[in-house]
Amino acid sequence: MRSLRGGIIGIILLLVCTVLAGCNFKDIDRRIFVVAIGIDPGKEEGVFKVSLKLAIPQGDVTKIDEKMLILTEESESISEALRRMKSKVEKELDYVHCKTIILGERIAAKDIRHVTDWAVRRRDIQSILNFAVGRPGALEVLQVKPPSERIPSNSLILAMSGQGTESPFISSVYSYQLMRNIYENGIDPILPIIEAQGKEQFLIDKIALLDKSKIKLVFSPNETRLFNLLSRSNLRTNFPAHIGSGMYQYYTESSSSSYRIVTNRDEEPYIRYTIKIRAILEENSTEEMITHHMLKKIGKAGAAELGGAVKALLVKIRDSGMDPLGWGLHYGARHWNNGTEMAEWGRLYPRLNFQVNAQVEVKYSGMIK
């Protein structure tokens, strides 16, 4: 009797479970994955042109045959555009594998907050997708299809995540970081710029500085690299050193940077940056023998050159009035007094001076002769 009752309860529970199943069960072959979203301004004012790059799985995986589809829809709301696009494909659009949102340059020049808010708010779009600015427009970037690519948009994913290329010119920004930097006092957001060059190639080597909502300043590739050197450690790149007419290039094996905001009462406030680099000599334009003494000389020359370049960049950042490296946040955290610290920082910031202490240690000549 008892076992019978138990059996009935078990069956009822199972039946209840099948009811639960209905809404969510969808096989992977009934879904179509959106791998990138591009957002451009539409033809009319205040309208978004939303483009989706869809990855179509291939039956035969041994063949290299990339299939992708780009859908475009204009609407004044992004959600509305996406809903409309549902009727353009036979499978369910699935955003869980969306890894990149590209903002058209014209959107980025106006206001990015609407799009960022949507991307962070939406439940099935991850907060760790990469935001970038597309040049000339987001759609053009989405249409790029490098010949080396097997999975749609994989090249963008690999480049932006650092899993593939480790270019010193690329810096990636996750959507949660972007959101945080927009609403945080004392730090300003940056966005990498992706330029479409034809249909088969793109170029990511610039950073745009934003003043919370729109692009204010664009760094050149060299400035981008220096910015990356300051914002992250162990940047793999090369820097030049000139001695007389000779040009040397050293490869940074490891790098680190740190700074201190010094606010003494009797002198002007300044930031002291310390950059430490361990390097290997990579290129030598002279026929000179590289000795230990020579390596030291190269290191010194390189440090002086690097220090000058970094200082110029820091001054440029200060003069733009933006704070992509988060100095203000740093200052506020250390001078917290329940109210006025950020206002003080606002007064302080334009007067800031910079001292750059670059230390380059070239350890190895690159060859044994």
Added chain:
Amino acid sequence: MSEQQHTQAVLLEWIRSQLSGFGDLEDKVLTIPAGQVSLLYIKSVTDGQAISRNIIAPFYEMGHPAAYYSYVADYPGSEEVTDGQRALDLLLSGYACIGREGKLCCFDVLRAEASSIKETITESISQGPSDALGESLAVNLNLVRRRYLSSALKMEFTVIGNVSKTKVAILYDESRVNHQVLAELKEKLDSLKLDILQAAGELEKYISSDKLRIFPKTIVTERPDRVVFNLAEGKVAVLLDTTGYAIVLPSIFNDFFTAMDDKIHLPFVGRFLKLLRILGVAMTLWLPALYIAFTSYNPEIVRVQIALLIGGSRATVPYPSFVEVILMMIMMEFLTEASLRLPRAIGPTATTVGGLILGQAATAAGLIGNIMIILVSVVAISNFLVPLNMMSFSIRVLKYFFVIAAAVLGLVGVVICLVGFTLYLCSQRSFGQPYFRMFALDVLGADQRKKSGGQ
């Protein structure tokens, strides 16, 4: 005197009537001038040579029935009986009855036909002893005794089965055994009411209280060295006549993942192998379920590259993922079962044909995704990493629970199932011992034992 003779005659008469219809019953009266004895035995269970050498020849050589009778009665293993039923039982179990002047004596002339000691089949190891327990209790006891030369090793015998009268030996090391466990076991064995007991697994079924259990609570092993190893750990071994397996109890979850050559290997190799086994179990349990969860509920968990790969391989499959998984797994079970039952000569044919169909044709026809084939083979192989068959079968069944949970609730279902089974395992007891005790506690226990030994 005459009354006694009378009772003996009645007793023999009663036995004869009980055994009427036994074609192989031998009923003789041996006579010499000084007197006579009656001899009664069943030919098929007795050893004819032993009878002629130990029973018939001495009678004629001695020439004195009284002296002969005391020789018979004093012979090791003999038993004087006054009870007809007892005499009948002994006759059936290979004794010869010798009656003289009102007394009846049963003489052990059992002929046990059993295969000689074979190599282990189900629990093979790469290094170490390879003798397996045989079908004769005497041989098995010999195998165990030879490896455990301690006076603390005690044996108790009992008989189970109204018809089969299976001899059961309970072995334990008196100095180490947990007496509670022993008492519980004896109580259970005493309360058993069955007609036929033929296999160790059967006994295992009868002595465990939980009717719906999924995990085996006692080890059924064919390795004498495992029996000895467990005896030394303070466990109880139950050996059955006519079966090549012994039961070891109480057994915990971890015991089922211990192979006997773990101790032989270098420490790191042994640990690695054990880790491999646990990993194998995890794979065989979860892979099919995770496949369903990833393809039908949570494709965001795997990388986009893999998601597209799975999507591509499933592009031609016409039904939902859980149908695909269950179909393939059932096919695989068919194959496993078939290759077990088929005669040796046809076995390879079945596996080849089955493997070919499962591996190649199903994908070529677009019925099954390529990735599914890989998955099924991983599941099939890793299932057999478990050294003890009982547990391996449990896990084979258990994975379907995970598959159903995944089909109903996706990844959440897998997690719920995992938590549920962990709770279930934790709640289990094997003869009062916590079943899910893990390795760390084993080490603790060893420390405690050392300490108490030192005191």
